[in-house]
Amino acid sequence: MHISEGILSAPVLISGGVVAAIGTFIGLKKIDLEQIMPVALLSSAFFVAGLVHVPLGPGSVHLMLIGLLGVMLGWAAFPAILIALFLQTLFFQFGGFAVLGVNTVTMSVPALCCYYLTRPWMDNRKTRPAASFIAGFLAILLASLLTASALALTDTGFTAAAQLIIAANVPVMIIEGCITMFTVGFLAKVQPEILHLEYA
């Protein structure tokens, strides 16, 4: 869901950069010594997931694991995603350096929303699988909507862009829902402290 260089107008790029900087600042403040390795681990996961193409549906899409990052990291998803996106631009020519801020926002804000939305249901063993599936699914849906709004603010119509992006990403939503559900389920069993769960 990377927006390429040369599409967005300067005001959109600048405001994206500002929001990304604020989010990253708050995220970095919230990382303590204990949390550094999970952040790095999930940042790497996001970085590599971009290479996994989902050969379904009409568009060219790949995994992002936004929901998983959100559930596990909260605010720290901002720096994790920013660094991974920077490296994806550097190594794989995804997106571009000027759109780094906007791309960080379109993927970190959904992660954060999913963190706050599904958090209350994560502690309960019964609601956890559904909550984590929804986190994975919803994160991609929100990211699609945010990407469409970024494009709409420049020139493309919002509905047209949103339809295109959401249609392309439906398979990714389902796959990420499942990945998030299984990963959270597994981690809750073997290492609940990484999820900051109250009751394992």
Added chain:
Amino acid sequence: MNRPRILTALFFAVLFSFFALPAQAHKLNVFSWADDKEVYGEAFFSGGRKAKNVPVHVRDAESHTTLLTTQTDEEGKFQFVPPQQAVQQKSGLMITVETGDGHRGEWLLAADEYLSAASDPTGAEQPPGEESAAKESAVKSVDIEAVRAIVRQELNRELIPVKRHLAEGREKKAGLRDILGGIGCIIGLAGILAWFQSKKKKKTSTDG
């Protein structure tokens, strides 16, 4: 290291190795070439997926004015007659493809690439060395020009697959080196952050 930690590490290792299998960059590529009448082109995502029914903008490479707009077909291909304005000014064509969901790719078709092909039959431009030969014998020069035009056209046609191959080769493929390099960077950054935090912790513990 306790058992849950090892299990978690193993889980992520398996997750990563599963991810790294179909490694492909994710980019919209545009490739274009010309023959004596028209300009042809293709738009495809890395990995070979075609960009179907998306708008193609042709701009003047220098003045950036839009010369014409067309669309790719079901196979991601497009073709157009070089715009008169560009032919007259001998300017390059910047061909841009935008998919509407944020992907964008471009290809610069240099002026001589489509002009030499287009000006073939008339033989408007001659290398200076041939002028003396042309003066020697009119009949002979006509023959040479005709042969030259045919050879150039045939060569151009034969070279299209080679050019396409070159264009595909120009696309950087993400390899294991890139993946490991990126992960290495992240781990390094985590190390730096951990070092700073441990320093801060030490400082506050000695202060307090």
